[in-house]
Amino acid sequence: MSETELVHVLSGEEIAEIEAEIAHLPDRESAAIDALMIVQKHRGWVSDTSLHAIARLLGMSSDALDSIATFYNLIFRQPVGRHVAMVCDSVSCYVMGADGLGKAIQEYLGIAFGGTTDDDRFTLLPIVCLGACDKAPTMMIDDELIENVTAERLGEIFGRFE
Amino acid sequence: MSLMDTKPLLGRVEEVGGLVDLNAYEAGQGYEAARKALTSMSPEEIVSLVKDSNLRGRGGAGFPTGLKWSFVPQGDAAGEGAKYLVCNADEMEPGTFKDRFLLENNPHVLIEGMIIGAYAIQAEKAYIFLRGEYHQPYQRLVEALADATARGFLGGGIFGTDFNLDLRIHSSAGRYICGEETALLNALEGKRAQPRTKPPFPPASGAWGRPTIVNNVETFCNVPGIVRNGVEWYQGLGLTEDAGTKIYGISGRVNRPGLWELPIGTPIRELVERHAGGMREGFELKGILPGGASTDFLVEEHFDLAMDYGTIQAAGSRMGTGTMILMDNSVCPVDMSRNLQHFFAQESCGFCTPCREGLPWVEALLLDIEEGRGQEGDLEVLDRNAQFIGAPGNTFCLHATGAIEPLQSALKYFREDFEEHIRTGKCPYHRRHL
Numbered sequence: 260m261s262e263t264e265l266v267h268v269l270s271g272e273e274i275a276e277i278e279a280e281i282a283h284l285p286d287r288e289s290a291a292i293d294a295l296m297i298v299q300k301h302r303g304w305v306s307d308t309s310l311h312a313i314a315r316l317l318g319m320s321s322d323a324l325d326s327i328a329t330f331y332n333l334i335f336r337q338p339v340g341r342h343v344a345m346v347c348d349s350v351s352c353y354v355m356g357a358d359g360l361g362k363a364i365q366e367y368l369g370i371a372f373g374g375t376t377d378d379d380r381f382t383l384l385p386i387v388c389l390g391a392c393d394k395a396p397t398m399m400i401d402d403e404l405i406e407n408v409t410a411e412r413l414g415e416i417f418g419r420f421e
Numbered sequence: 422m423s424l425m426d427t428k429p430l431l432g433r434v435e436e437v438g439g440l441v442d443l444n445a446y447e448a449g450q451g452y453e454a455a456r457k458a459l460t461s462m463s464p465e466e467i468v469s470l471v472k473d474s475n476l477r478g479r480g481g482a483g484f485p486t487g488l489k490w491s492f493v494p495q496g497d498a499a500g501e502g503a504k505y506l507v508c509n510a511d512e513m514e515p516g517t518f519k520d521r522f523l524l525e526n527n528p529h530v531l532i533e534g535m536i537i538g539a540y541a542i543q544a545e546k547a548y549i550f551l552r553g554e555y556h557q558p559y560q561r562l563v564e565a566l567a568d569a570t571a572r573g574f575l576g577g578g579i580f581g582t583d584f585n586l587d588l589r590i591h592s593s594a595g596r597y598i599c600g601e602e603t604a605l606l607n608a609l610e611g612k613r614a615q616p617r618t619k620p621p622f623p624p625a626s627g628a629w630g631r632p633t634i635v636n637n638v639e640t641f642c643n644v645p646g647i648v649r650n651g652v653e654w655y656q657g658l659g660l661t662e663d664a665g666t667k668i669y670g671i672s673g674r675v676n677r678p679g680l681w682e683l684p685i686g687t688p689i690r691e692l693v694e695r696h697a698g699g700m701r702e703g704f705e706l707k708g709i710l711p712g713g714a715s716t717d718f719l720v721e722e723h724f725d726l727a728m729d730y731g732t733i734q735a736a737g738s739r740m741g742t743g744t745m746i747l748m749d750n751s752v753c754p755v756d757m758s759r760n761l762q763h764f765f766a767q768e769s770c771g772f773c774t775p776c777r778e779g780l781p782w783v784e785a786l787l788l789d790i791e792e793g794r795g796q797e798g799d800l801e802v803l804d805r806n807a808q809f810i811g812a813p814g815n816t817f818c819l820h821a822t823g824a825i826e827p828l829q830s831a832l833k834y835f836r837e838d839f840e841e842h843i844r845t846g847k848c849p850y851h852r853r854h855l
Contacts, residue, residue, distance in 0.1 A: 283589070284611075285629050291611035292594050296553075330613045330770075331594030333553045345554075349515035350714050351672040351746050353760045387597060387764060388515040388714075389554055392672035392744070393679045402556040 268312040273301055277316060287317045291327050295334050304335040332386070339382040340375045342420045344368075345399045346408075348385045351392035360396050361385070363410040367417065381417070425449055427658070428666060429646030430639070431682040434526045440561065443568040446529040452574055454645035455536045459580045464495065467541040467648065474647045474655045475664040480509055480600070480637030481712065481741045483730045486644075492624035493542040493632045504544035505633040508535055508641055509605060510551045510558070513597045514713035515764055516746035519668040520638040522680055524551075524558035527642070528565035532588065534641030536574065537648055539586050542634055547588045550605055553595045562590055597768035601818050602635040603627075604770065615770050616818035639668055661686030663729040667740075671697040673747030674704045680744075686727040689719070692745070704749040708834060712741020714761055715823030717830035718748075738830065753850035754835035755842050758828055759787035765824030776821035779810040783828065795843035803832060 266274070280293040294313045299305050305313075305328055314321040328334045335343075346361055365371055368381055375382040389397045394406035400420055408416065424432030433441045433449045446452070458467055472487025493504065508531065512520040523531065531549075539547050551559060566588060569575050577585045596614050598604045603617035606628050627633020643665055647655050656664040667685040669692050672678050676698030683696070693699065693706065700706050708718045711728065717738035719726075726732050733740040748757060766780035783806055789795055809815065811825030832839065841849055 283587075289611040289629075292608065293591075293611070296592065296594060327611070327613055331596055333593075333595035348760075349764055350710070350757065350760055351516045353757065354673050354746065354748065354752055386554070387513060387768065388517070390512050390518045390521040390552070392516050392518045392746070393670065395672055395678075399554060404557065 265312050266315050268308050269298065269316065270301065273298055274316065277313070281317075288319050291317060291319070291324055292331065292334075295324075295328050295331075299334060303341075304338050306338075310336075338375070340379045342380060342401050343382045343384060344417070345384045345386035345389075346372075347387070347389045347395070347397045347399075349388035351388065352396040355395040357396045360408060360410060364398075364413060367410075367413045380420070423449070425646075426650070426654075428682045429650075429658075430523065430530060430642045430666060430668060431527065431680075433530075439526060441527045441529065443529060443565065443572065446527070450649060451529055452533055452572075454648035455533045455540075455574065456580050458537045458648050459540050459582050459584055462648075464541050464543055467537060470652060471541070471644065471647060473652045476640065476643050476647065476655070477663065477730060478637055479639035479643070479667070479743070481514065481715075481739070483740065486636060486640055489624060489636070490538070490542055490634060492622065493544075493634060494625070495543060499543070499632055502631050503546045503629075504542060504631055505628040506535060506539040506542060506544040506547040507605070507609065507628065507633060507635045508547070508549045508638055509600060509602065509635050510549050510555070510638050511593055511599045511605060512552055512555070512638070513600055514715065514742050514744075515761075516672055516710060517670070517713050517742040517744045518672070519670055519680055519742065519744055521555060521558055523638055523642055523668070524555065525561050528558075528561050529569065530642045530645060531638055532565060532569050532574070534644035535588060536579065536586060537644050538634065538636065538641060539588075540584055542632070544632075544634070545585050545587060547586060548609060548628075549588070549590045550599070550609060551590055551592055553593045559590065559592065566590070596770070597764075598770045598818075598820060601820065604818070605635060606633065613770075615772050616820075618817075659685040659729070661727050661729045662731060667728065667743050669696070669728060670744035671747060672744070674701045674749045674751075675699065675747060676701055686729040686732070688725055688727050689745070690724045692728065693724070693747070700747075700749060704751060706747060707750050707752070708748040708754070710746040710748075710827055711738050712743050712745070714746070714764060715826055716741040717826045718834055719830075720834045738826070751850065753791070753848055754831050754838045755787060756791045756848065756850070758831045759784060759791055761827050762787055762824065765820065769820060773816040773821070775810045776816050776824070779806060780821065780824055782806070783810070790839065790842045791848055793842070793846040793848070795839075795846070797843065799843060800832065800836070800839055803828070807832065 276297045277294045280290045298309050311321050314324040391397045396408045437445045468490045476486045477483040599608045599614045601616050604614040608614040623633040663685045666682050670680040681696045708720050762784040766784045769776045771777045807825045807829045810821050
């Protein structure tokens with residue numbers, strides 16, 4: 260693939276959104292994290308092909324960009340399910356029983372942390388403190404914060420996400 | 422006297438009963454301080470005022486805010502190019518949930534504080550560096566920024582002056598180390614969030630090599646009140662030598678976990694008993710982490726102390742973020758220490774060997790002790806490693822130092838628990854997987 264073809268792995272919409280970020284930054288590389296997050300928003304994750312394309316668009320090496328992509332918790336370099344469920348495993352939730360809850364959620368979904376259900380509906384990940392410690396234990400599914408989670412509520416909680 | 426006079430950060434939230442939108446904020450003296458600052462005060466006057474107020478950083482370190490601002494070069498000394506003002510809204514210290522509440526309920530007090538701060542250091546570009554997980558705060562900020570811009574409080578020629586401010590949100594992609602201010606600046610520049618060498622400090626050379634101030638959300642939220650009501654009023658709010666109010670929080674097995682804006686220096690026991698409603702029936706308070714996961718445990722002998730910077734430091738810990746995590750008598754101190762070290766080991770940026778290699782090693786040893794594989798001598802090994810890993814200067818930033826604070830204090834105050842695990846080869850607590 261030529262340089263131009265490679266960039267056009269990205270959609271016109273993705274490129275426009277990335278260029279809009281670059282417009283108010285001192286240089287193109289400064290948009291690296293924004294660009295990765297934009298592509299992930301559209302595709303769910305950042306594949307090698309997407310990574311190479313973003314790197315060309317920003318005028319940086321793919322390796323340099325991958326060192327950034329792999330550093331951050333919320334950038335996925337592997338495919339994820341339609342919904343990403345993140346369960347807080349930090350100290351306030353721990354005090355309120357998050358270890359037991361984590362086990363119950365893994366059993367409920369039939370996958371371990373890091374896994375994706377066979378129907379691609381959920382990827383399950385641990386997450387650090389979600390900043391809602393007065394309503395522990397907490398979790399997040401996609402953009403939605405869920406507070407005071409109990410094992411009894413799992414059917415109701417996960418049932419809302421198709 | 423209105424609630425705004427005793428609770429300048431959250432009084433309006435209490436009056437309104439939730440989100441303070443622009444109309445509600447303006448009806449409660451909102452943006453009067455920014456107008457006063459930009460139209461009748463010089464930048465130097467504001468820096469002096471904030472310095473005199475004795476406002477200290479509310480993000481954890483407690484550095485005097487006005488002093489930090491005074492380090493920014495002004496006029497020709499600043500050289501060519503932009504200056505930056507950055508709000509650290511990367512609230513990731515485990516057990517801390519105060520900035521989320523401020524952003525979700527009173528976004529305009531932050532924006533107003535940032536306008537005043539930007540004018541004081543003469544920065545025309547500002548960023549709110551926001552946790553990627555904070556979706557609700559993001560939405561509230563987007564709406565508040567649009568409203569403030571439409572009313573002419575942001576953008577060009579604010580309040581009819583020649584001061585301009587471009588204020589944007591940068592959503593983080595998530596790492597605890599981004600809360601360290603130089604790591605945050607690297608993340609803002611789109612790089613890996615590794616801490617930078619200091620000096621130079623950010624007021625001299627920060628974002629893109631230009632003078633930059635980074636302050637916590639709650640810190641900025643203190644500024645409008647100081648400008649509106651003055652230094653004497655602000656210092657009168659505190660109960661001890663520190664000034665102003667503090668948003669205190671409590672999580673754990675109390676009857677009413679939550680957040681309260683109270684005079685700084687409110688005693689620990691009053692927070693637990695009166696505001697959080699005491700421990701739940703059947704549970705006793707055994708220890709607290711006073712200001713987030715990276716602060717030393719305090720125990721019964723400390724519970725009558727005032728929660729302020731100096732008092733808690735003299736007791737061997739730090740007030741930190743002021744949001745306390747309570748350990749009750751059903752929680753195993755060894756396993757809680759393992760949970761804490763798991764967090765710090767995972768979130769190490771990996772640059773320095775003691776932090777990258779030492780913290781996972783400490784976590785593994787704590788797991789061994791918790792699961793009955795502890796051996797004689799293990800506690801001395803933990804003591805030695807706590808000293809080595811935690812000593813400032815052995816690592817580039819203070820991540821490892823913070824990580825070791827709850828461990829060294831757990832080894833001190835709950836040593837019998839550690840010894841019992843090793844002696845009996847099992848954990849005497851039974852509710853770990855509750």
